[in-house]
Amino acid sequence: MRHRRPAWHVATVVETRPETPNAVRLVLDVPTWPGSEAGTHLDVRLTAPDGYQATRSYSVATSEPGRVVLGIDELPDGEVSPFLVREVLAGDELEIHGPLGSYFVWRPGQSGRPVQLIAGGSGVVPLYAMAAAHAAASDPSPFRLLYSVRTPAYVYFRDELAALAGPSFAVDHVYTRQAPPGWDEPAGRLTRDSLASTTFAPHERPRIFVCGSTGFVETVVAWLLELGHAAHDILTERFGGL
Ligand SMILES: Cc1cc2nc3c(=O)[nH]c(=O)nc-3n(C[C@H](O)[C@H](O)[C@H](O)COP(=O)(O)OP(=O)(O)OC[C@H]3O[C@@H](n4cnc5c(N)ncnc54)[C@H](O)[C@@H]3O)c2cc1C
Numbered sequence: 001m002r003h004r005r006p007a008w009h010v011a012t013v014v015e016t017r018p019e020t021p022n023a024v025r026l027v028l029d030v031p032t033w034p035g036s037e038a039g040t041h042l043d044v045r046l047t048a049p050d051g052y053q054a055t056r057s058y059s060v061a062t063s064e065p066g067r068v069v070l071g072i073d074e075l076p077d078g079e080v081s082p083f084l085v086r087e088v089l090a091g092d093e094l095e096i097h098g099p100l101g102s103y104f105v106w107r108p109g110q111s112g113r114p115v116q117l118i119a120g121g122s123g124v125v126p127l128y129a130m131a132a133a134h135a136a137a138s139d140p141s142p143f144r145l146l147y148s149v150r151t152p153a154y155v156y157f158r159d160e161l162a163a164l165a166g167p168s169f170a171v172d173h174v175y176t177r178q179a180p181p182g183w184d185e186p187a188g189r190l191t192r193d194s195l196a197s198t199t200f201a202p203h204e205r206p207r208i209f210v211c212g213s214t215g216f217v218e219t220v221v222a223w224l225l226e227l228g229h230a231a232h233d234i235l236t237e238r239f240g241g242l
Pocket of ligand 1: 041056057058071072073074077078079080122125126213237238239240241242
């Protein structure tokens with residue numbers, strides 16, 4: 001699977017459903033899709049009637065051949081995401097290119113070391129794929145996810161993450177705007193201290209995957225380095241923005 005050349009594929013939308021108040025889950029039927037490693041992404045290319053094309057990258061939440069699940073956040077002034085979130089309907093066809101990326105990837109049996117996933121908002125999509133692959137492979141590495149999200153309603157793959165959580169996969173949430181009733185901490189942005197207390201410690205030598213907006217990723221990486229994690233153990237994916 002890793003050595004196949006990425007190709008353009010015709011994808012048929014099987015389902016589009018609300019994932020959060022401003023995001024959808026798109027389920028695509030792609031007969032030529034070879035399957036993909038956890039953490040990879042694809043390009044979606046839209047073509048207007050006048051031939052104008054726009055292409056954007058989206059992480060793949062699934063790994064099996066023939067089927068692709070995407071989680072797409074709408075940026076209000078964006079060119080492509082409002083179309084994918086609001087206009088696309090079941091039965092529509094999309095052009096996709098991939099799978100792409102071999103760096104921000106988790107492979108079963110890779111290290112035996114703990115794996116720390118750190119997500120901001122829609123940045124959880126490739127990290128969810130890693131958690132699902134970890135469970136499917138019964139890989140023994142301990143996994144943790146720290147997930148920063150506005151409110152409980154903005155959690156992507158809520159039911160799936162809850163089903164995956166267990167002795168070898170811990171999930172911690174940071175709610176930036178509104179925490180659920182009875183939550184221990186008031187809502188607020190992730191801090192260096194809460195990052196330190198909800199992630200594997202540097203002496204445990206975790207491999208760390210960080211994904212979210214550019215600003216989120218850069219802040220988290222700076223804190224991880226200050227806490228003593230090694231730069232070569234931190235892998236990042238920036239979704240754009242500030
Ligand atoms: C490898 C990779 C994987 C990605 N995976 C996903 C995914 O799984 N789900 C998802 O929703 N998005 C994902 N993205 C982001 C996606 O590619 C687009 O950038 C996003 O959908 C915005 O496109 P747009 O055309 O709507 O906005 P644009 O018209 O491209 O941008 C509009 C404005 O928003 C800003 N902006 C662009 N991207 C972001 C962002 N992510 N956050 C905040 N501001 C932004 C731009 O700087 C610009 O000012 C991924 C990006 C990369 C590089």
